[in-house]
Amino acid sequence: MPLQNLVEYFNDRFGQEHHSSFRPFILEDGKISGLFGPIRIDSGFLPLRQTSKPAAIIGHTAKIKVSTYEAQHLYSSEIENLLAHNSPQTSEFESIINFDRLCRTVHMLNFLPLTHLQDVLFLEVDPRHILGLKQDHGAYFQEVITQCGLETQNIVIVLAVNSQYTRYNQELINGLENYRRRGYQIALKFDSVAKESQTFEFIQKLSPNYVSLSARYLDNVRDNTLPAKLHKLKALVTSTGGQSILQQIDEKRSDSLARNTGFDLVQGSYYERYTAPRFLPEPYNIGVSAHG
Helix, strand or coil, X not given: CCHXXXXXXXXXXXXXXXCXXXXXXXXXXXXXXXXXXXXXXEEEEEEEEECCEEEEEEEEEEEEEEEXXXXXXXXXXXXXXXXXXXXXXXXXXXXXXXXXXXXXXXXXXXXXXXXXXXXXXXXXXXXXXXXXXXXXXXXXHHHHHHHCCCCHHHEEEEEECCHHHXXXXXXXXXXXXXXXXXXXXXXXECCCCCCHHHHHHHHHHHCCCEEEEEHHHHHCCCCCCHHHHHHHHHHHHHXXXXXXXXXXXXXXXXXXXXXXXXXXXXXXXXXXXXXXHHXXXXXXXXXXXXXX
């Protein structure tokens, strides 16, 4: 289905769900943006590469780009609908969920010109979105994926593990398992392995498809045992059937760290600088900027 038709479909769907004539999705110069109040949401994509063969791209990570946008005029009927269909008790979680869904729909639509059937798209989900839904995680977005001609197995749901949510780990695991039952892949994203026992426990309980760390954070760590910890992490991820990722690689030394500790996949500006002109597929080179 042409992108314009998909944009119209999702605008119509939004109007039906929210009893509104507001159309949040716009198509300009072959790219889709989403409008959320005065915010304009666009997509950036970072290629994910095999460590041993950086020219081989297995998928992309979506990154949100935000800019200001002049809000559309609201007619009196729109305001009445807003007041009628939103209660103060639930509006915060509903706003988070709606914003999260809007972002992911924008990313999915912009991903379509880049993808091959075997490619995967990594989409980060706000923990509050997972906690705000009591059941049917992934059901809404499954319809989006189907409409775009893809399958849930092409989508990796990424949870950035944050110490603020440690007390809710079991609820987060339950929500992620709901996504998994619908065919989605699951990824856990850590800044570090500082709290080793908690990190390993979470991985053991969930057995995610992917576990990622930030090379930028590791660059600032002064810990002689870090290589040993990374080897241990890699072994655990492999034992649970997953793959390890080192992201935000900006320099050669981080690439060497990924290779020496056995990370399966890598991502970062280091590879864009040296391989993008030769190896990135042509659609990706047109008008998409990568950030490490």
